[in-house]
Amino acid sequence: MRRIGLFGGTFDPIHIGHLVAAEFVLEACELEQVVFVPTRVPPHKEAPDTPAEDRFRMVELAVADRPGLAVSRVELDRQGPSYTVDTLRHLSARRPGVRFAWILGADQLLGFPMWKSPEEIVSFADLIVVVRPGYNEHKGMDAVRDRFPKATLEMVEMPRLDVSSSELRARLAAGRTVSALVPRAVQEYIRDRGLYERTGQPK
Secondary structure: OEEEEEEEEOOOOOOHHHHHHHHHHHHHOOOOEEEEEEOOOOOOOOOOOOOHHHHHHHHHHHHOOOOOEEEOOOOOOOOOOOOHHHHHHHHHHHOOOEEEEEEEEHHHHOOHHHOOOHHHHHHHEEEEEEEOOOOOOHHHHHHHHHHOOOOOEEEEEOOOOOOOHHHHHHHHHOOOOOOOOOOHHHHHHHHHHOOOOOOOOOO
8 A cells, every 4th residue: 555654743934854854754664755734723832923825835845856745735725723633534535545654753752642533543544753863762652552552653763953943933033044954945935925034123
């Protein structure tokens, strides 16, 4: 059966850490494709200030020249909180020949049992856990296996890249460079749209 990875998040903005994680998973798990799924309304944290269409466009630009990576509007075109189970229901009904794999960080795994309908999530999709060097993932992996014995979990280790979207927003607001951390096309889009500028900061 064909397998496609799904990588959810706000991507505010997308950065090199997201892209490296997606490419490592694509290769390590021998997936046909990794599809970024920008969230409209994250259910477990504050909604981003950056408009959904801008976040989608930044992901679209970031993956344009990367074979095997793509982006989906499935959560942006659905109103209300962007629950993973709803996304998987929608995609599974439309792609019956595909087995999906949901990509998440090791830190997210500990909270997975509190997600909406986790039993249904693991029936629709495998879980691929991205682990950074030095992170002890076994506690989260063991907890999920104990709670959901039918779940398929895979672990992919990737290099340590100390970059986060919140740090990038702060750098951009301060007028500092992000040239090594964000694809050039995304940098240009941010500049042209005036995203992440402090109020009153000249363009």
